Amino acid sequence: MDAITTPDSTKVISTGTDPDTGYDSFRLGNFEFTRDEYFAHIKWPKGSHIIEVDRFLRAMVRDIGWGFFYGWIFFDDIFGTTNHYGTVDMFAGSYDRGYKDQGLDYLETFDAQVISEAFETISRNWINEGYDPLSAPLETGTPIGPKTVERTDELVRGFRPAERMLGLEGDAPVRSDATGHPINRAFADMEFDTPDIECEPGFEGQLHAINLFDHIARADVTWNPSFTAITGASICCVTSEEHMLPVIHGNDRNEWFIQLTDEIHWNIADKATGAPRGRIVMKAGDVCAMPADIRHQGFSPKRSMLMVMENGTPGLEKRYESGELKPYPVDFG
Ligand SMILES: [Fe+2]
Incomplete structure (x- = not known):
């Protein structure tokens, strides 16, 4: 090579x-x-x-x-x-x-x-x-055909850090219902109850909770994190998925999926050769860990919500590559 x-x-x-x-x-x-x-x-x-x-x-x-x-x-x-x-x-x-x-x-x-x-x-x-x-x-429109006029707006949505807990005064730049994004047509049948918040006296304005589904339902992108919480090396992304993941992702570490609504079909293959290893249909409530030695591609027939958990620990990829860590996270039995 x-x-x-x-x-x-x-x-x-x-x-x-x-x-x-x-x-x-x-x-x-x-x-x-x-x-x-x-x-x-x-x-x-x-x-x-x-x-x-x-x-x-x-x-x-x-x-x-x-x-x-x-x-x-x-x-x-x-x-x-x-x-x-x-x-x-x-x-x-x-x-x-x-x-x-x-x-x-x-x-x-x-x-x-x-x-x-x-x-x-x-x-x-x-x-x-x-x-x-x-x-x-x-x-969206189609990319086929000759060149017309180049887009001038941003191609990728930049990450905007939350300044406060979403829903508290001062969070406005990031809460998606505050940005004017409508509920996506695929989630029009969902109910978006707001949480009851009972705050001890003296803590008013410091405690809040949101309906996360309401936030994801307004995402205007697919297969792209619309909301990310990072604690140390623990990364939690929620996304809305529709049609097919436009790439095949080859993992260098475990990756956890929690299907929040609807369903996604995953094709899973050996990372090095592409040889098929399995198919998974994840339905709402299903949890799976994608191993560190596979490639996978998802297909979402209807727009769905997916939570993805990543371990961002630097150097983790080398520990999997060397065989120090097994490619899967749990031994059963
Ligand atoms: Fe992946």
Whole structure:
């Protein structure tokens, strides 16, 4: 396998504009990216690949927004990134048995900021007004066709820290009902009772509680954290999910899922080879731990709510990789 570490000074460059479609082509290290009306094309020294442009952009913008997340982000079975928390691999075929057997796989390591800027540059050039890859397909326009007008608003929703417990005076920038987001059509049948709060005298204005479902139901993005609570290295994200997770996530640690409403179907495969390992249908109330040695992709036929728990302890990925920790969290029996 070719594996190259590219100098930090490397930047993405535009290599020209297609006169027919209006989109630019780009080079980052030894990877080349072009798009036509339907597809993204990726080339590397010994191979090439094609991905439907909607899938490519939905994956790329999430990879930026998630900061490359934990472990592997497969845009599909062939192309993706691996996060080493400071550097990031860009790979093609490196975790596909066929590409490996034929020696067509390729991997290049970049400074994380370099890939992030490259993905932002490519996405900006390839995304037109009216298309938001973070929205559910039924709630946004299409990315296919020639270039029209580039979007100028932010591609990823930045994280905004809560200044106080949500619901208390002064929290306004982050509470989603205060931002004017409506309840999503998929959750219109839910009841959003507010909690009863009985406060001891003297603590008025310091104690509060919210209906978390009311918050998630107003999320305008899918497969992207709409609300995150971080305590030390314990990270809890709630998200709304609809259609398919636009990437296949390869875990470098355990990841816990709690299905809050409706259902998600998960395809689970071996991380290194892609060989199928199982399917799970999670229904409201189900809990599962995705092991550290798998890749997985979720499909949510109707918009659903999912709580995801991550252990952000630095270096945990190395303890799983070395075999010091088992790839699953619990031994039964
Ligand atoms: Fe995952």
